[in-house]
Amino acid sequence: xxxxxxxxxxxxxxxxARLGRAGxxxxxxxxxxxxxxxxxxxxxxxxxxxxxxxxxxxxTRRRWADLIEQRAGRVPLQHLTGRAGFxxxxxAVGPGVFVPRPETEVLVEAAVAELGAxxxxxxxxPLVVDLCTGSxxxxxxxxxxxxxxxxxxxxxxxxxxxxxxxxxAALPAGERIRLVQGSVVGAARGEGVxxxxxxxxxxxxxxxxxxxxxAVPVDPEVADHDPRLALYxxxxxxxxxxxxxxxxxxxxxxxxGLLLMEHADVQGPATRxxxxxxxxxxxxxxxxxxxxxxLRARRGGAG
Ligand SMILES: C[S@@+](CC[C@H](N)C(=O)[O-])C[C@H]1O[C@@H](n2cnc3c(N)ncnc32)[C@H](O)[C@@H]1O
Numbered sequence: 001x002x003x004x005x006x007x008x009x010x011x012x013x014x015x016x017a018r019l020g021r022a023g024x025x026x027x028x029x030x031x032x033x034x035x036x037x038x039x040x041x042x043x044x045x046x047x048x049x050x051x052x053x054x055x056x057x058x059x060t061r062r063r064w065a066d067l068i069e070q071r072a073g074r075v076p077l078q079h080l081t082g083r084a085g086f087x088x089x090x091x092a093v094g095p096g097v098f099v100p101r102p103e104t105e106v107l108v109e110a111a112v113a114e115l116g117a118x119x120x121x122x123x124x125x126p127l128v129v130d131l132c133t134g135s136x137x138x139x140x141x142x143x144x145x146x147x148x149x150x151x152x153x154x155x156x157x158x159x160x161x162x163x164x165x166x167x168x169a170a171l172p173a174g175e176r177i178r179l180v181q182g183s184v185v186g187a188a189r190g191e192g193v194x195x196x197x198x199x200x201x202x203x204x205x206x207x208x209x210x211x212x213x214x215a216v217p218v219d220p221e222v223a224d225h226d227p228r229l230a231l232y233x234x235x236x237x238x239x240x241x242x243x244x245x246x247x248x249x250x251x252x253x254x255x256x257g258l259l260l261m262e263h264a265d266v267q268g269p270a271t272r273x274x275x276x277x278x279x280x281x282x283x284x285x286x287x288x289x290x291x292x293x294x295l296r297a298r299r300g301g302a303g
Contacts (some may be wrong), residue, residue: 006061008054011035013067022072024137027271031068031078036080038064051196061266074220087141090174092166096159098230099221100105100137104207107262107294108141111205114145120202125150129197129252131206131245132156134230135179136164138205143173152197154184157229184208185244188251197252205250205260211240239270247273249299256302260285261295 012031019027036046038060056064067080076099078084084093086100087108093099094253111128120126130139134154137233143151153168160183168174172254182193184206189195210233217223217231234240242263249259263271268284275282275297285294 001169004060006056008056009050010275011056011064012050015064017223018068018072022074024071030071032093033077034067034071034080035064040068056081057255060207074224076221076225079225084135084137086137088144089137089140091137091140092170093135093137093163095225095240096157096227097133097163098160100135102140103287103293104262105141106285107205107207107260108138108145110285110294110296111138111142111203111251111260112145114203114260115149117140119256120258122212123202124148125198126202127152127200128196128203128205129154129201129274130253131187131204131248131251132208132241133164134160134175134207136167136179139164139177140167140171140173142205143176143295144171145209149176152180153177153184154180154187155192156181156183160227160230180278184241185247187248190236192248194248194252197256199252201249201252202255202257204252204257204259205261206245206249207242207257210238210263212236215255237267237270238264239267239274242267242271243274246271246297252279257299259295259299262293263295265291265293266296271295281287 012035014032016028019030024030036043061228072226082094084091084099127149128149130153132137133155136153139151139153143149149261164179168177180193186192187194209231209233219230233242245261270281278300279297280300281298283296285296286290287293
Protein backbone atom coordinates (compact mmCIF):
# COMPACT_ATOMS: atom_id res chain seq x y z
CA UNK A 1 0.00 0.00 0.00
CA UNK A 2 1.54 3.40 -0.92
CA UNK A 3 0.85 6.68 0.90
CA UNK A 4 -2.06 7.61 -1.40
CA UNK A 5 -3.89 4.32 -0.82
CA UNK A 6 -6.29 3.47 2.00
CA UNK A 7 -7.42 0.05 3.17
CA UNK A 8 -10.93 -0.61 1.84
CA UNK A 9 -12.10 -2.54 4.89
CA UNK A 10 -11.15 0.34 7.19
CA UNK A 11 -13.03 2.78 4.94
CA UNK A 12 -16.21 0.70 4.91
CA UNK A 13 -16.10 0.43 8.69
CA UNK A 14 -15.60 4.18 9.14
CA UNK A 15 -18.41 4.92 6.64
CA UNK A 16 -20.72 2.55 8.52
CA ALA A 17 -20.02 4.44 11.75
CA ARG A 18 -20.54 7.82 10.03
CA LEU A 19 -23.88 6.77 8.49
CA GLY A 20 -25.01 5.19 11.76
CA ARG A 21 -24.38 8.47 13.61
CA ALA A 22 -26.39 10.30 10.92
CA GLY A 23 -29.41 8.05 11.58
CA UNK A 24 -29.28 6.13 8.30
CA UNK A 25 -31.39 3.01 8.97
CA UNK A 26 -29.06 0.39 7.38
CA UNK A 27 -25.58 1.96 7.64
CA UNK A 28 -23.43 -1.09 6.80
CA UNK A 29 -25.54 -1.97 3.75
CA UNK A 30 -25.45 1.60 2.45
CA UNK A 31 -21.70 1.93 3.12
CA UNK A 32 -21.09 -1.26 1.14
CA UNK A 33 -23.43 -0.32 -1.71
CA UNK A 34 -21.90 3.16 -2.12
CA UNK A 35 -18.37 1.75 -1.98
CA UNK A 36 -19.27 -0.91 -4.55
CA UNK A 37 -20.86 1.82 -6.70
CA UNK A 38 -17.73 4.00 -6.66
CA UNK A 39 -15.58 1.03 -7.62
CA UNK A 40 -17.99 -0.20 -10.30
CA UNK A 41 -18.39 -3.53 -8.46
CA UNK A 42 -21.36 -5.63 -7.46
CA UNK A 43 -21.85 -6.09 -3.72
CA UNK A 44 -20.56 -9.68 -4.01
CA UNK A 45 -17.43 -8.45 -5.79
CA UNK A 46 -16.93 -5.87 -3.05
CA UNK A 47 -17.09 -8.61 -0.41
CA UNK A 48 -14.35 -10.45 -2.28
CA UNK A 49 -12.29 -7.23 -2.52
CA UNK A 50 -12.66 -6.67 1.23
CA UNK A 51 -11.52 -10.23 1.94
CA UNK A 52 -8.38 -9.89 -0.15
CA UNK A 53 -7.47 -6.60 1.56
CA UNK A 54 -7.98 -4.30 -1.45
CA UNK A 55 -7.09 -0.60 -1.26
CA UNK A 56 -8.61 2.60 -2.66
CA UNK A 57 -6.52 5.19 -4.52
CA UNK A 58 -6.70 8.82 -3.48
CA UNK A 59 -8.86 10.10 -6.36
CA THR A 60 -11.45 7.36 -5.90
CA ARG A 61 -11.37 7.89 -2.14
CA ARG A 62 -12.35 11.54 -2.57
CA ARG A 63 -15.33 10.60 -4.76
CA TRP A 64 -16.24 7.96 -2.20
CA ALA A 65 -16.01 10.41 0.72
CA ASP A 66 -18.27 12.87 -1.11
CA LEU A 67 -20.94 10.18 -1.60
CA ILE A 68 -20.75 9.04 2.03
CA GLU A 69 -21.17 12.65 3.22
CA GLN A 70 -24.19 13.13 0.96
CA ARG A 71 -25.72 9.92 2.31
CA ALA A 72 -25.01 11.12 5.86
CA GLY A 73 -26.97 14.26 4.83
CA ARG A 74 -29.81 11.80 4.10
CA VAL A 75 -29.78 12.06 0.31
CA PRO A 76 -31.50 8.80 -0.77
CA LEU A 77 -29.10 5.97 -1.58
CA GLN A 78 -30.86 5.50 -4.92
CA HIS A 79 -30.23 9.14 -5.90
CA LEU A 80 -26.52 8.63 -5.25
CA THR A 81 -26.23 5.40 -7.22
CA GLY A 82 -28.85 6.54 -9.76
CA ARG A 83 -30.45 3.10 -9.65
CA ALA A 84 -33.33 1.34 -7.87
CA GLY A 85 -33.99 -2.39 -7.94
CA PHE A 86 -37.65 -3.28 -8.42
CA UNK A 87 -38.78 -6.89 -8.92
CA UNK A 88 -36.42 -8.21 -11.66
CA UNK A 89 -35.55 -4.75 -12.96
CA UNK A 90 -32.84 -2.18 -12.39
CA UNK A 91 -34.41 1.25 -12.90
CA ALA A 92 -32.90 4.70 -13.41
CA VAL A 93 -34.05 7.14 -10.72
CA GLY A 94 -32.97 10.50 -9.34
CA PRO A 95 -34.25 13.93 -8.31
CA GLY A 96 -37.72 14.59 -9.73
CA VAL A 97 -39.11 11.08 -9.48
CA PHE A 98 -40.52 8.92 -6.67
CA VAL A 99 -38.11 6.10 -5.74
CA PRO A 100 -40.04 2.82 -6.17
CA ARG A 101 -40.52 1.00 -2.87
CA PRO A 102 -40.24 -2.70 -2.00
CA GLU A 103 -43.83 -2.67 -0.64
CA THR A 104 -45.15 -1.85 -4.13
CA GLU A 105 -43.76 -5.20 -5.27
CA VAL A 106 -46.78 -6.76 -3.46
CA LEU A 107 -49.03 -5.03 -5.98
CA VAL A 108 -46.96 -6.26 -8.94
CA GLU A 109 -46.97 -9.80 -7.60
CA ALA A 110 -50.76 -9.68 -7.29
CA ALA A 111 -51.10 -8.20 -10.80
CA VAL A 112 -48.99 -10.95 -12.36
CA ALA A 113 -50.93 -13.64 -10.46
CA GLU A 114 -54.28 -12.16 -11.60
CA LEU A 115 -53.08 -12.05 -15.22
CA GLY A 116 -52.33 -15.76 -14.99
CA ALA A 117 -55.73 -16.72 -13.53
CA UNK A 118 -59.39 -16.86 -14.59
CA UNK A 119 -60.56 -15.75 -18.03
CA UNK A 120 -57.77 -13.19 -18.46
CA UNK A 121 -55.29 -16.11 -18.65
CA UNK A 122 -56.59 -16.98 -22.12
CA UNK A 123 -56.36 -13.38 -23.41
CA UNK A 124 -53.68 -13.18 -26.11
CA UNK A 125 -52.87 -9.55 -25.32
CA PRO A 126 -54.38 -8.17 -22.09
CA LEU A 127 -54.56 -4.39 -21.89
CA VAL A 128 -53.17 -2.97 -18.63
CA VAL A 129 -53.24 0.67 -17.50
CA ASP A 130 -50.81 2.00 -14.84
CA LEU A 131 -52.17 5.24 -13.38
CA CYS A 132 -49.62 7.58 -11.69
CA THR A 133 -46.67 5.68 -13.16
CA GLY A 134 -43.70 7.74 -11.84
CA SER A 135 -40.52 5.95 -12.98
CA UNK A 136 -42.78 3.43 -14.83
CA UNK A 137 -41.76 0.84 -12.20
CA UNK A 138 -45.10 -0.99 -12.03
CA UNK A 139 -45.77 -0.76 -15.78
CA UNK A 140 -42.33 -2.14 -16.64
CA UNK A 141 -42.36 -4.88 -14.00
CA UNK A 142 -45.77 -6.16 -15.11
CA UNK A 143 -44.72 -6.06 -18.78
CA UNK A 144 -41.45 -7.78 -17.91
CA UNK A 145 -43.17 -10.60 -16.06
CA UNK A 146 -46.06 -11.16 -18.47
CA UNK A 147 -44.88 -11.04 -22.09
CA UNK A 148 -48.47 -10.85 -23.42
CA UNK A 149 -49.49 -7.51 -21.92
CA UNK A 150 -49.68 -4.10 -23.54
CA UNK A 151 -49.46 -1.29 -20.96
CA UNK A 152 -50.58 2.32 -21.11
CA UNK A 153 -48.92 4.33 -18.32
CA UNK A 154 -50.16 7.76 -17.22
CA UNK A 155 -48.15 10.43 -15.37
CA UNK A 156 -48.89 14.09 -14.71
CA UNK A 157 -45.47 15.43 -13.73
CA UNK A 158 -43.18 16.17 -16.73
CA UNK A 159 -40.05 15.65 -14.58
CA UNK A 160 -41.20 12.17 -13.51
CA UNK A 161 -42.25 11.39 -17.06
CA UNK A 162 -38.68 12.00 -18.28
CA UNK A 163 -37.44 9.26 -15.92
CA UNK A 164 -40.23 6.97 -17.14
CA UNK A 165 -39.21 7.65 -20.76
CA UNK A 166 -35.62 6.80 -19.93
CA UNK A 167 -36.58 3.49 -18.28
CA UNK A 168 -39.02 2.55 -21.02
CA ALA A 169 -36.35 3.21 -23.66
CA ALA A 170 -33.71 1.21 -21.77
CA LEU A 171 -35.60 -2.02 -21.07
CA PRO A 172 -36.95 -4.62 -23.54
CA ALA A 173 -40.37 -4.66 -21.79
CA GLY A 174 -40.62 -0.94 -22.64
CA GLU A 175 -41.50 -1.87 -26.22
CA ARG A 176 -44.98 -2.78 -24.95
CA ILE A 177 -45.53 0.41 -22.93
CA ARG A 178 -47.13 3.63 -24.13
CA LEU A 179 -46.53 6.63 -21.88
CA VAL A 180 -49.19 9.32 -21.68
CA GLN A 181 -48.89 12.68 -19.93
CA GLY A 182 -51.93 13.94 -18.06
CA SER A 183 -53.94 13.86 -14.87
CA VAL A 184 -55.78 10.81 -13.61
CA VAL A 185 -58.61 13.17 -12.65
CA GLY A 186 -61.24 12.77 -15.37
CA ALA A 187 -58.74 10.88 -17.59
CA ALA A 188 -61.35 8.53 -19.04
CA ARG A 189 -64.16 11.07 -19.37
CA GLY A 190 -65.09 13.22 -22.40
CA GLU A 191 -61.90 14.68 -23.84
CA GLY A 192 -59.74 12.96 -21.18
CA VAL A 193 -56.33 11.64 -22.25
CA UNK A 194 -57.39 8.00 -21.76
CA UNK A 195 -60.99 8.33 -23.03
CA UNK A 196 -60.13 6.18 -26.09
CA UNK A 197 -59.53 3.23 -23.73
CA UNK A 198 -62.90 3.43 -21.92
CA UNK A 199 -64.44 -0.02 -21.39
CA UNK A 200 -61.48 -1.81 -23.04
CA UNK A 201 -59.01 -2.39 -20.20
CA UNK A 202 -58.48 -5.76 -18.49
CA UNK A 203 -56.43 -4.56 -15.49
CA UNK A 204 -55.81 -1.17 -13.88
CA UNK A 205 -52.85 -0.89 -11.49
CA UNK A 206 -51.95 2.21 -9.49
CA UNK A 207 -49.76 3.45 -6.68
CA UNK A 208 -51.17 6.98 -6.45
CA UNK A 209 -50.16 9.68 -3.96
CA UNK A 210 -52.15 8.90 -0.81
CA UNK A 211 -50.51 10.51 2.23
CA UNK A 212 -52.94 12.69 4.27
CA UNK A 213 -52.07 16.41 4.31
CA UNK A 214 -51.07 16.43 7.98
CA ALA A 215 -48.99 13.23 7.90
CA VAL A 216 -45.64 14.74 6.95
CA PRO A 217 -43.14 11.88 6.42
CA VAL A 218 -40.41 11.74 9.09
CA ASP A 219 -37.57 10.31 6.99
CA PRO A 220 -35.58 13.13 5.33
CA GLU A 221 -35.08 10.88 2.29
CA VAL A 222 -38.84 11.05 1.71
CA ALA A 223 -39.73 14.50 3.07
CA ASP A 224 -36.86 16.33 1.33
CA HIS A 225 -36.30 14.27 -1.82
CA ASP A 226 -39.45 12.53 -3.07
CA PRO A 227 -41.49 15.01 -5.17
CA ARG A 228 -44.40 16.48 -3.16
CA LEU A 229 -46.70 15.67 -6.07
CA ALA A 230 -45.87 11.99 -5.53
CA LEU A 231 -46.73 11.97 -1.82
CA TYR A 232 -49.87 13.83 -0.84
CA UNK A 233 -53.16 12.38 -2.01
CA UNK A 234 -55.19 15.53 -1.45
CA UNK A 235 -57.91 16.19 1.11
CA UNK A 236 -57.54 15.72 4.85
CA UNK A 237 -57.58 11.91 4.49
CA UNK A 238 -55.26 11.82 1.46
CA UNK A 239 -57.92 10.04 -0.58
CA UNK A 240 -58.77 12.60 -3.28
CA UNK A 241 -56.38 11.06 -5.82
CA UNK A 242 -57.11 7.43 -4.84
CA UNK A 243 -60.81 8.27 -5.37
CA UNK A 244 -59.95 9.72 -8.79
CA UNK A 245 -58.05 6.52 -9.62
CA UNK A 246 -61.13 4.47 -8.73
CA UNK A 247 -63.42 6.69 -10.81
CA UNK A 248 -61.10 6.52 -13.82
CA UNK A 249 -60.64 2.76 -13.40
CA UNK A 250 -64.42 2.31 -13.33
CA UNK A 251 -64.64 3.96 -16.75
CA UNK A 252 -61.57 2.25 -18.24
CA UNK A 253 -62.27 -1.34 -17.18
CA UNK A 254 -64.32 -3.72 -19.27
CA UNK A 255 -67.02 -5.63 -17.33
CA UNK A 256 -65.20 -8.10 -15.07
CA GLY A 257 -61.92 -6.14 -15.33
CA LEU A 258 -59.79 -5.76 -12.22
CA LEU A 259 -58.39 -2.85 -10.19
CA LEU A 260 -55.34 -3.16 -7.92
CA MET A 261 -54.46 0.05 -6.05
CA GLU A 262 -51.88 0.60 -3.30
CA HIS A 263 -52.84 2.69 -0.28
CA ALA A 264 -51.64 3.51 3.25
CA ASP A 265 -52.10 0.81 5.89
CA VAL A 266 -54.83 2.85 7.63
CA GLN A 267 -56.86 3.37 4.43
CA GLY A 268 -58.25 -0.18 3.98
CA PRO A 269 -61.82 0.51 5.20
CA ALA A 270 -62.03 3.92 3.45
CA THR A 271 -60.84 2.55 0.10
CA ARG A 272 -63.23 -0.40 0.31
CA UNK A 273 -66.05 2.08 0.94
CA UNK A 274 -65.08 3.86 -2.31
CA UNK A 275 -65.85 0.70 -4.31
CA UNK A 276 -69.13 -0.14 -2.57
CA UNK A 277 -71.26 0.38 -5.69
CA UNK A 278 -70.64 -1.18 -9.13
CA UNK A 279 -67.77 -3.37 -8.00
CA UNK A 280 -67.51 -7.03 -6.92
CA UNK A 281 -65.05 -9.32 -5.13
CA UNK A 282 -63.76 -6.39 -3.08
CA UNK A 283 -60.76 -7.39 -0.99
CA UNK A 284 -57.73 -5.80 0.62
CA UNK A 285 -54.35 -7.48 0.16
CA UNK A 286 -51.85 -7.35 3.01
CA UNK A 287 -48.07 -7.01 3.01
CA UNK A 288 -45.69 -9.48 4.67
CA UNK A 289 -46.31 -7.93 8.08
CA UNK A 290 -50.08 -8.28 7.70
CA UNK A 291 -50.84 -4.59 7.07
CA UNK A 292 -53.62 -3.70 4.60
CA UNK A 293 -51.86 -2.20 1.55
CA UNK A 294 -53.64 -2.98 -1.75
CA LEU A 295 -57.28 -2.61 -2.74
CA ARG A 296 -58.49 -5.31 -5.13
CA ALA A 297 -61.89 -4.90 -6.80
CA ARG A 298 -63.53 -6.39 -9.86
CA ARG A 299 -65.71 -4.22 -12.09
CA GLY A 300 -69.26 -5.51 -12.11
CA GLY A 301 -71.42 -6.32 -15.11
CA ALA A 302 -69.54 -9.35 -16.46
CA GLY A 303 -72.77 -11.35 -16.16
C1 LIG B 1 -46.45 7.43 -5.11
S1 LIG B 1 -45.83 7.89 -6.70
C2 LIG B 1 -45.82 6.28 -7.46
C3 LIG B 1 -44.94 6.16 -8.68
C4 LIG B 1 -44.84 4.72 -9.21
N1 LIG B 1 -46.14 4.24 -9.64
C5 LIG B 1 -44.25 3.81 -8.17
O1 LIG B 1 -44.99 3.01 -7.59
O2 LIG B 1 -43.04 3.89 -7.91
C6 LIG B 1 -47.26 8.70 -7.40
C7 LIG B 1 -47.07 9.30 -8.79
O3 LIG B 1 -48.29 9.92 -9.18
C8 LIG B 1 -48.01 11.10 -9.90
N2 LIG B 1 -49.20 11.98 -9.86
C9 LIG B 1 -49.53 12.88 -8.90
N3 LIG B 1 -50.70 13.46 -9.19
C10 LIG B 1 -51.13 12.90 -10.35
C11 LIG B 1 -52.29 13.09 -11.16
N4 LIG B 1 -53.25 13.96 -10.82
N5 LIG B 1 -52.40 12.35 -12.30
C12 LIG B 1 -51.43 11.47 -12.65
N6 LIG B 1 -50.31 11.25 -11.93
C13 LIG B 1 -50.16 11.96 -10.78
C14 LIG B 1 -46.78 11.66 -9.20
O4 LIG B 1 -46.11 12.58 -10.01
C15 LIG B 1 -46.00 10.37 -8.91
O5 LIG B 1 -45.13 10.08 -9.97
